[in-house]
Amino acid sequence: MQIADLYIRVSTDEQADKGYSQRDQHERLERYCNQNLITIAQVIFEDHSAKNFNRPEWTKYINHIKKRSLKSNLILFTKWDRFSRNAGDAYQMIKLLLSNNISPQAIEQPLDMSIPENKMMLAIYLAAPEVENDRRALNTFYGMRRAQKEGRLMGTASYGYVNKCTEDGRKYVGLKEPEASNMLWAFNEISKSKYALNQIRLKMNAREGANISSTSFYRAIKNPMYCGKIFIKAYKDEEACLVEATHESLISESLFNKVQKVIS
Structure with missing residues (x-):
């Protein structure tokens, strides 16, 4: 049976x-x-x-x-x-x-x-x-990489930005206040080399609309998206590179580079 x-x-x-x-x-x-x-x-x-x-x-x-x-x-x-x-x-x-x-x-x-x-x-x-x-996974990977090369940010927007959608359904990221002003303030403070990074983070968290962890803060200030660039990782015979982004930059490239020298 x-x-x-x-x-x-x-x-x-x-x-x-x-x-x-x-x-x-x-x-x-x-x-x-x-x-x-x-x-x-x-x-x-x-x-x-x-x-x-x-x-x-x-x-x-x-x-x-x-x-x-x-x-x-x-x-x-x-x-x-x-x-x-x-x-x-x-x-x-x-x-x-x-x-x-x-x-x-x-x-x-x-x-x-x-x-x-x-x-x-x-x-x-x-x-x-x-x-x-x-x-399917490979097609998704290539699609995301192609979009990044075209200057589009993929995934959830970083602190200071927000994911948006146009009326015709196109996705993009835009600045979000007061978070954007908080990050702008943080970049300027770091460039002065007066306070430790965590002190600046704590000071920023005391501002309106700010509540960011130390890990997220450190990752954010090293992200070139804030100066209008997107980092493309190396893949096979393609070297890592930076491309111009389509979203609005928060800070200048010179300020971003100055901050990288400070934190290094």
Whole structure:
């Protein structure tokens, strides 16, 4: 008698980007079990990425397996990318499941594990999602690097600036008061070489709208974005460089360089 646990996984990003549905997966798995006279023991819903197996519900499931508290002999999911998007981790997990007499199976990509040649198909099913993840990450990296080379600040705006959006949806950063005036005051004070950096930070935090940690403060005064420059890290055969930014600068380049000499 076949008794199956149904594993239904969809991450928040996948549901937003591709329209994956837990309900749709559940219906397909139930239909498959009814057609093949498979008894359903439990249904496991997971809202987590498949980059690894550090998932809350999956961890609970493995703990039950190790305690020998399950009656099931199958774990079913719709496709292999619902099980894992990391080929190396997937092979180890499949081995663990089989050693506990539980057979993993994707109902839309079925494989008979007793046939050696099917291991090649399994490798393709497991590797394809991982390649897709890596390609998406690489495209994101290149896109952000290209935007930086064009002078655009990426990510959350630094202290003294704020992320904004134009009416047509274009994102940019602009000065934010009174934080911008606080940073301008701090740069000018540092350039005078009269007080230690932390003293200046504490004095600045006493001003209106200022509350910045020592780590954030030190990182900020070394950031060339305040003088209208963006630092591009070295990558492969490309050397590190500074490019002109599109946002409004807070201080002059000469003041920024003077401050760097003081803090060095």
